[in-house]
Amino acid sequence: MFVHLCLLLTLIPLAVPFHLPLPLPRPASSALPATRVVVVGGGFGGLNAALALASSPSAAPSLSLSPPSRTDLHVTLVDPSERFVFLPLLYELSTSDADIDEVAPTFESLLAGSNVTFVRGAMSNLDLKAQTVSVEPTAADSSTNSSAAPAPSSLPYDYVVLATGMPRPKLDLSPPPPEALHFSNLPAALALRGRLSSLISDEKRDKRCVVIVGGGYSGVELSTNICDRFSSEGVGADVHLLNRGGELLKRSSSEYNKKAALKALEEKRVSVKLHTTVRASSRDGAGRLELSLSDNSTVPADLLVYTSAPATPSLFDADRSLRVVSGGGAWPNVFAVGDAARVQNATESGTAQIAIAQAQVAAYNIAASIDGNRLLRFNHLDLGEMMTLGSNSAAISALGGRVTLGGPLASLVRRFVYSARMPTQGQAFAAANLAGRSKINSKRDAQKKKKKKREDCDK
Numbered sequence: 001m002f003v004h005l006c007l008l009l010t011l012i013p014l015a016v017p018f019h020l021p022l023p024l025p026r027p028a029s030s031a032l033p034a035t036r037v038v039v040v041g042g043g044f045g046g047l048n049a050a051l052a053l054a055s056s057p058s059a060a061p062s063l064s065l066s067p068p069s070r071t072d073l074h075v076t077l078v079d080p081s082e083r084f085v086f087l088p089l090l091y092e093l094s095t096s097d098a099d100i101d102e103v104a105p106t107f108e109s110l111l112a113g114s115n116v117t118f119v120r121g122a123m124s125n126l127d128l129k130a131q132t133v134s135v136e137p138t139a140a141d142s143s144t145n146s147s148a149a150p151a152p153s154s155l156p157y158d159y160v161v162l163a164t165g166m167p168r169p170k171l172d173l174s175p176p177p178p179e180a181l182h183f184s185n186l187p188a189a190l191a192l193r194g195r196l197s198s199l200i201s202d203e204k205r206d207k208r209c210v211v212i213v214g215g216g217y218s219g220v221e222l223s224t225n226i227c228d229r230f231s232s233e234g235v236g237a238d239v240h241l242l243n244r245g246g247e248l249l250k251r252s253s254s255e256y257n258k259k260a261a262l263k264a265l266e267e268k269r270v271s272v273k274l275h276t277t278v279r280a281s282s283r284d285g286a287g288r289l290e291l292s293l294s295d296n297s298t299v300p301a302d303l304l305v306y307t308s309a310p311a312t313p314s315l316f317d318a319d320r321s322l323r324v325v326s327g328g329g330a331w332p333n334v335f336a337v338g339d340a341a342r343v344q345n346a347t348e349s350g351t352a353q354i355a356i357a358q359a360q361v362a363a364y365n366i367a368a369s370i371d372g373n374r375l376l377r378f379n380h381l382d383l384g385e386m387m388t389l390g391s392n393s394a395a396i397s398a399l400g401g402r403v404t405l406g407g408p409l410a411s412l413v414r415r416f417v418y419s420a421r422m423p424t425q426g427q428a429f430a431a432a433n434l435a436g437r438s439k440i441n442s443k444r445d446a447q448k449k450k451k452k453k454r455e456d457c458d459k
């Protein structure tokens with residue numbers, strides 16, 4: 001216990017978003033017209049950049065650039081969805097271990113009290129000469145009563161931040177069967193949650209079969225969590241994990257996490273197939289989906305979940321100050337952050353950690369450009385890696401693998417660290433509260449189920 005406590009204390013720096021030693025930009029005179037900043041995409045990069053630019057009092061402490069807040073910026077955030085999505089918690093949402101308001105709070109609630117104007121719509125064109133962002137409005141969603149203003153068709157800007165994330169890849173099978181989905185966004189996670197629930201409640205089925213494609217973080221984390229979802233309900237299921245390459249978790253630099261993940265897959269009896277892809281699909285006599293695999297085997301699938309990243313993501317090239325580069329020069333007022341940015345000489349990309357750090361740098365650099373100060377260069381500081389390996393297990397590796405933690409305590413720490421990384425303080429408290437309650441409830445449920453099992457055996 002003492003060792004665990006020491007580990008927990010050493011991990012606390014992970015929970016505190018790191019703070020750049022930023023010189024404060026000079027607040028501009030309020031007599032000047034406001035500088036218009038349009039941020040396109042409200043994910044980790046875009047939302048955090050918008051909050052940092054607006055120096056929102058509700059922003060997480062690491063995001064305040066120049067307190068007290070600047071009054072010379074007019075910040076507009078554009079996103080087609082009405083919710084920010086904390087993607088690393090999609091596993092918990094899919095397996096009913098977390099609620100939508102913890103994982104995907106509305107922009108309306110996150111931006112309340114800030115100076116950021118939210119426009120719901122998708123950027124359809126960026127006119128660099130005219131300095132306008134064209135916006136295609138999104139059809140209203142019936143699930144919330146959003147009071148967001150209707151999207152204007154064109155937003156003029158002085159500065160723009162491009163933070164549109166990774167595009168969704170196409171599924172291998174064409175046309176994709178109704179059982180297939182790509183696990184990369186909120187609608188897919190909610191669809192998966194619904195399908196898992198209906199598979200569990202389908203008492204006519206003797207054994208369910210789930211096929212997950214892609215042996216990166218998402219494939220491994222999803223497989224272990226889906227296994228736990230079925231076993232917590234006492235329902236039989238076969239979970240298959242297919243990987244095109246010969247190695248799982250190729251991007252992970254943590255040997256500790258890799259070992260813990262392989263152990264979890266083995267313990268949960270996930271059937272792992274390397275060098276294997278889905279070739280074709282058909283139906284058996286009962287209408288059940290059957291997949292033909294590249295190793296010439298077939299497997300039934302009640303659910304087929306793709307997790308792989310797009311082969312050729314469409315990216316904006318950016319210099320180390322995060323200004324978009326084209327034709328050999330940098331656009332001084334166009335910045336790119338997060339998954340959408342391919343930063344010169346950067347070896348790492350594609351994590352929320354990087355998107356948040358880049359959001360800070362881009363926001364600072366916009367303020368510095370306005371004030372005529374020197375721009376910061378983005379340098380990645382790797383804080384470590386956390387993986388969920390089931391409803392009550394995780395693996396954490398920090399400080400280049402010098403600090404590691406596994407099992408139920410790591411699962412709890414991961415959930416609270418993620419709460420601390422929520423974009424606003426209000427959401428951080430709400431998420432920590434919901435996470436705490438969900439952990440207590442799942443422990444209570446597990447105890448109830450154990451007791452019932454004992455009683456059934458005694459009968």
Ligand SMILES: Cc1cc2nc3c(=O)[nH]c(=O)nc-3n(C[C@H](O)[C@H](O)[C@H](O)COP(=O)(O)OP(=O)(O)OC[C@H]3O[C@@H](n4cnc5c(N)ncnc54)[C@H](O)[C@@H]3O)c2cc1C
Nearest residue numbers: 041043044045087088122123164165338339350351352355
């Ligand atoms: C299932 C899953 C689990 C993950 N787990 C982890 C993890 O544990 N740790 C980690 O560090 N990273 C994790 N990642 C990766 C991490 O979430 C991303 O690297 C991070 O979200 C990138 O932030 P972003 O702002 O660039 O993009 P996103 O967060 O994807 O946000 C992009 C935003 O742009 C919006 N958008 C798209 N097109 C347009 C348009 N045309 N106009 C306007 N808006 C647009 C989208 O609606 C979205 O809100 C995970 C990713 C997934 C899918």
